[in-house]
Amino acid sequence: MKSEPFTRRTFAAILGASVPAAVVAQQGIPNPNTSLQPAMRQGTIAEVPPFGETIEFTRKDVALKAQPFPMTQVRLLPSIFKDAEEANRAYMQRLPAERLSRNFLLNAGLPSSAKALGGWETDSSGRDGELRGHFTGHYLSAAAFLYASTGDKEAKDKGDQMVDDLAKAQTKLGAGGYLSAFPIEWFDRLDKRVRVWAPFYTIHKIMAGMFDMYQIGGNKQALQVLEGMSNWADQWTASKAEPHMQDILNTEFGGMGETLYNLAAATGNDKWAKAGDRFSKKAFFNPLALHRDELRGLHTNTHIPQVIAAARRYEISGDSRFYDVADFFYQTVTTGRTYVTGGTSNGEGWLTQPRLLARELKLSTATAECCCSYNMLKLTRHLYSWSPDPRYFDYYERTMLNHRIGTIQPKTGHTQYYLSLTPGAWRTWGTDDQSFWCCTGSGVEEYSKLNDSIYWHDQQGLFVNLFIPSELNWQEKGIKLRQETKFPEQAGTALTVTADKPVQMAMRLRIPGWLESAPTVKLNGKALDATAAPGSYLTLSRTWKTGDRVEMELPMQLHMEAMPDDPKTQAILYGPLVLAGDLGAEGLNDRMVNGPEGPYVNRARIDVPSFHNAGEPASWIKQTGPLAFRTSGQARDVSLAPLYTILDKRYSVYWQVS
Numbered sequence: 001m002k003s004e005p006f007t008r009r010t011f012a013a014i015l016g017a018s019v020p021a022a023v024v025a026q027q028g029i030p031n032p033n034t035s036l037q038p039a040m041r042q043g044t045i046a047e048v049p050p051f052g053e054t055i056e057f058t059r060k061d062v063a064l065k066a067q068p069f070p071m072t073q074v075r076l077l078p079s080i081f082k083d084a085e086e087a088n089r090a091y092m093q094r095l096p097a098e099r100l101s102r103n104f105l106l107n108a109g110l111p112s113s114a115k116a117l118g119g120w121e122t123d124s125s126g127r128d129g130e131l132r133g134h135f136t137g138h139y140l141s142a143a144a145f146l147y148a149s150t151g152d153k154e155a156k157d158k159g160d161q162m163v164d165d166l167a168k169a170q171t172k173l174g175a176g177g178y179l180s181a182f183p184i185e186w187f188d189r190l191d192k193r194v195r196v197w198a199p200f201y202t203i204h205k206i207m208a209g210m211f212d213m214y215q216i217g218g219n220k221q222a223l224q225v226l227e228g229m230s231n232w233a234d235q236w237t238a239s240k241a242e243p244h245m246q247d248i249l250n251t252e253f254g255g256m257g258e259t260l261y262n263l264a265a266a267t268g269n270d271k272w273a274k275a276g277d278r279f280s281k282k283a284f285f286n287p288l289a290l291h292r293d294e295l296r297g298l299h300t301n302t303h304i305p306q307v308i309a310a311a312r313r314y315e316i317s318g319d320s321r322f323y324d325v326a327d328f329f330y331q332t333v334t335t336g337r338t339y340v341t342g343g344t345s346n347g348e349g350w351l352t353q354p355r356l357l358a359r360e361l362k363l364s365t366a367t368a369e370c371c372c373s374y375n376m377l378k379l380t381r382h383l384y385s386w387s388p389d390p391r392y393f394d395y396y397e398r399t400m401l402n403h404r405i406g407t408i409q410p411k412t413g414h415t416q417y418y419l420s421l422t423p424g425a426w427r428t429w430g431t432d433d434q435s436f437w438c439c440t441g442s443g444v445e446e447y448s449k450l451n452d453s454i455y456w457h458d459q460q461g462l463f464v465n466l467f468i469p470s471e472l473n474w475q476e477k478g479i480k481l482r483q484e485t486k487f488p489e490q491a492g493t494a495l496t497v498t499a500d501k502p503v504q505m506a507m508r509l510r511i512p513g514w515l516e517s518a519p520t521v522k523l524n525g526k527a528l529d530a531t532a533a534p535g536s537y538l539t540l541s542r543t544w545k546t547g548d549r550v551e552m553e554l555p556m557q558l559h560m561e562a563m564p565d566d567p568k569t570q571a572i573l574y575g576p577l578v579l580a581g582d583l584g585a586e587g588l589n590d591r592m593v594n595g596p597e598g599p600y601v602n603r604a605r606i607d608v609p610s611f612h613n614a615g616e617p618a619s620w621i622k623q624t625g626p627l628a629f630r631t632s633g634q635a636r637d638v639s640l641a642p643l644y645t646i647l648d649k650r651y652s653v654y655w656q657v658s
């Protein structure tokens with residue numbers, strides 16, 4: 001593992017070695033897609049850093065303008081999304097609870113005869129094991145999500161057993177406070193600024209797992225464990241002088257703030273929010289609140305969870321500084337630091353100024369870490385709930401279809417670390433029990449909650465945001481909605497209502513920003529006169545009754561998207577789908593595919609064809625099947641398919657087009 005060219009451990013080295021000075025100087029290149037972006041708040045116009053010496057917490061809940069339905073009320077129907085959910089569920093089933101609890105019990109001096117895990121969960125000395133326990137935390141969250149999403153009782157029972165095991169370890173270890181699979185002395189190293197990987201990152205995963213097991217899984221013991229851990233974290237951080245604590249925050253600490261704010265919201269105890277505030281890294285927040293992108297040089301997935309914490313902080317306090325942090329961060333990352341797939345990060349960081357993605361792509365083959373997409377989607381949900389603008393879901397959908405579907409193997413449930421966008425790259429997969437990367441952890445969470453953002457609601461009615469076959473059961477209104485579609489293979493969707501009694505409400509259909517014109521929408525077989533522009537909602541306000549059926553066409557067109565800093569580097573899309581070129585499996589073997597964190601593209605480069613653009617894409621890219629295409633008239637023609645379908649071959653997403 002240590003010889004690998006890129007991991008989160010070598011991020012700083014990649015950054016230091018690879019940023020030419022000229023790259024840093026360029027700024028201000030417009031992004032062609034900003035018209036698709038939701039509006040950003042004006043923000044704070046001030047030169048004074050908004051986050052000063054002390055941050056005072058006062059509880060004031062912000063009324064959300066849209067809320068997602070609980071996962072218990074939405075079920076997936078057969079689809080590529082359901083396949084991903086099932087593959088992940090089967091993987092989770094293969095991991096015994098005893099193995100996931102083992103290192104916690106041993107760390108507390110309690111017996112365990114379970115077989116040790118490998119990868120980043122190893123208990124052997126050395127850096128690989130320094131995050132051990134992190135995956136167990138992710139697993140607890142995923143078990144709660146899966147139970148809510150599918151009713152899977154086995155997942156819930158396993159989560160309950162793990163909570164009980166970990167509670168025993170907590171009692172023995174720290175009298176009901178500190179809980180970890182590694183010794184508490186590692187926090188002394190953190191305090192003394194002696195090299196240690198990321199102890200609070202790991203503690204956060206366990207705390208978040210306990211929170212989800214309580215909040216979503218209904219396990220009260222998990223709340224006790226979490227309060228004990230939070231008490232310990234509160235005391236540990238309260239004992240540090242503010243400048244020293246700010247220095248400690250230079251070591252990755254996950255979403256500590258988010259979980260403490262969640263706990264404050266769930267219990268009504270402001271003490272936890274005040275502890276959460278100690279995890280506000282001011283040097284990071286201040287430029288964002290002032291609408292300045294100073295992200296170059298930062299480790300991507302260290303910082304997205306801090307912005308999610310800021311978003312949560314705004315929701316429970318109304319403090320607009322935190323709103324500005326989240327709002328501006330989302331805008332600058334999605335418009336200036338995100339590839340066509342929705343993914344962000346290069347060698348785990350942001351290596352240049354914004355909108356220099358062609359340059360960034362050359363700096364690293366380890367693009368688009370999966371955790372980053374997971375966390376950006378989480379952040380998007382917060383922003384959407386404050387301002388339900390359908391354009392947030394253009395980003396959400398693109399990331400789901402092109403990054404998250406496809407980074408899980410439908411046969412094994414194994415997931416990816418990076419989705420490399422280097423031309424000629426291939427997918428690499430984790431293993432059952434010898435990987436446990438950060439992205440293995442966020443992966444089991446992601447694919448347990450694919451139903452959580454399809455439908456949202458407010459006082460007036462519901463929003464249909466994603467075209468995923470599913471059934472919504474809105475018990476409070478006595479209404480069910482069944483969405484049937486083979487989207488994206490089918491260019492349309494249909495929604496059928498079942499109502500206990502007629503219900504007056506608004507149904508708002510997302511009209512995707514990628515449509516070229518307003519679509520035809522039918523109600524009970526009749527085309528409606530009313531329609532809405534791409535990037536908006538079509539609102540259908542009426543009294544709904546059983547059998548009412550809405551059909552919407554979603555015609556897709558071929559289009560090209562160029563890199564903001566290089567018009568010749570282009571990707572080909574069909575509607576929201578990124579089309580990738582199938583470049584065959586030349587030179588790939590099992591060792592290169594299964595196990596490595598990312599593909600060693602530089603060691604196994606192949607020639608990738610370039611294209612001559614003879615006008616409109618449809619004039620030189622021919623459709624050969626429902627979602628199959630082939631270039632024509634090029635020096636070397638290539639077959640194209642949605643990126644999510646190319647699982648075991650080399651591919652290219654970006655092309656040189658002259």
Ligand SMILES: [Zn+2]
Nearest residue numbers: 369371438439
């Ligand atoms: Zn990751």
